[in-house]
Amino acid sequence: MTAYRTRLKQFSEVLGTDVVDMDKLRKLCFSGCPCESGYRSISWKLLLNYLPLKKNEWDSWKEKQRALYSQFVHEMIVKPGSTVNNKNNADVTMEDHPLNPNPDSEWGAYFKDNEMLVQIDKDCRRLCPDLFFFQRPTEYPCEEMVNASNKVETLRKRVEQCVLQSETVSRNWLGITNMMSSRKKAHEEYSVLSEGEEAHWEVVERILFIYAKLNPGLGYIQGMNEILGPIYYTFVNDPDVDCRRCAEADSFFCFTNLMSEIRDNFNKTMDDSDFGIGSMMKQLMQMLKEKDPACARKLEEQELKPQYYAFRYLTLLLSQEFPLPDVLRIWDSLLSDEKRFQFLITMCCAMLILLRSDILKDDFPTNMKLLQVSHFFFNFLFQKCFR
Structure with a gap:
């Protein structure tokens, strides 16, 4: 207990200075961060070059980055023709409709995104299967996603709608034809949350989808969910309320910074x-x-x-x-x-x-x-x- 209190004091001293000494912080973190205190979240944000070294700049920087992420959500998770994406609230014209063969059309991009989204959804649903955490509802769901008055459909619902249900045709001994579905319903595979809730894996899915949209040269590659998982888990379990409430945005930027270092591996x-x-x-x-x-x-x-x-x-x-x-x-x-x-x-x-x-x-x-x-x-x- 004495050694643990000593380490808490050491972290408090390093992170409490006006300008964080990264050499001292690296040395402390290399021997392990005390997770219960919230020092791991702050330390990782510094080690991943998300937070500036000057402590008095943290609040303004986080506010700016979180607002930017909110903008990404509004701009990239939209359905063509929705009022969210149509500033003039005008109807979709014949120049851009679901059957438009133009690859630059909004609907063309929407369908292409769905192909990538199916893989992201599959990977995120099974993230850390031995840990029930990612299936639980998040404490701070994204208001744009769960608010019924908004016409922005959740990524989970997009996947459920775009995945076609295949059926097997068979005949019984009386010669009667039966149609049997080969795809399980979502509620048969995963527990369904109440209206207005979203699971932690859905948050991870949204982060990865936005990252892929912003990085078209790399896109989404299987395994990225395993890189994002520990970061998001750490931030959303921080004792600080502000860290938990903004875990999605902070995780996005820390994940982006880490991927900038290891993207060549993918x-x-x-x-x-x-x-x-x-x-x-x-x-x-x-x-x-x-x-x-x-x-x-x-x-x-x-x-x-x-x-x-x-x-x-x-x-x-x-x-x-x-x-x-x-x-x-x-x-x-x-x-x-x-x-x-x-x-x-x-x-x-x-x-x-x-x-x-x-x-x-x-x-x-x-x-x-x-x-x-x-x-x-x-x-x-x-x-x-x-x-």
């Missing part, structure tokens, strides 16, 4: 470059050769390429290898790494060395399964190194 054209995920996997294998030549040689002999297992480790920042509470602790150290992302590569190397005894004795199929599904060993590593 870009397939960068896989073989000196800056993409291919480069990181080469660094990992080179480190393994230096630290454990026998283990590295065994993987090479079995042609167990790092693309089969390390691609996920590095791209998703280990968010799939540990339970979410442990991921938060790991990210304290990962985001504190000034040499991004050397700590990540070092930890992945340690994970492989932890499995060396099994790797050296097992065959290709067993090792493949071990490296892809090895939560027991990695949790052991976490307990040993971070607790």
Whole structure:
């Protein structure tokens, strides 16, 4: 208890100065942030270059950014022809209608967005399935989305409407034709919230959709939801009311800043470059050769390429290898790494060395399964190194 109070005092002193000393903050965060105090939220916002270093600028900066995000919501989550998007409240003309073949039409963009939205929706619904948090209703739902008087449909409803329901035709022994639906209703897969509520996964879905719209060159790529999840979870569970109420906007900008550093990992054209995920996997294998030549040689002999297992480790920042509470602790150290992302590569190397005894004795199929599904060993590593 004394050590914990000492750390709280250290964070209070560093974050209480007029200008935050980032070197001291990184050193503190690398050993873990006290989550109950709310210091993790503030620290991550600083480590992800969202908040300025001058404390007296925080309020004005957050107000400006949150207003900007609200503008994004109004401009990008609209339906063509709605009063929200039609300033003159005029009817949609024949120049822009759902059957308009012009790719630049609003309806054309709407249908194209729906194709991307289906994948985002699928990924966000199953975010952290072992944790019920993302299925629960948010404390501060987006008013533009849940207000029945607005004509802005929620993204969830857009997906439910755009996904066609396929049916199977069959005949029974009497020769009567039956039509059987092959798509489950939404309420059969997920609990339905009351009118005016929205689940946390819907908030994550909205953030990712807006990010994809603002970054058409990259768009949405599967796995981005796993990067956003820990950030949003941290902000929405902060004891400070203001942080919880504006968790969506703050998460968007922190996620955007983090993606600016790791977006090359999601870009397939960068896989073989000196800056993409291919480069990181080469660094990992080179480190393994230096630290454990026998283990590295065994993987090479079995042609167990790092693309089969390390691609996920590095791209998703280990968010799939540990339970979410442990991921938060790991990210304290990962985001504190000034040499991004050397700590990540070092930890992945340690994970492989932890499995060396099994790797050296097992065959290709067993090792493949071990490296892809090895939560027991990695949790052991976490307990040993971070607790």
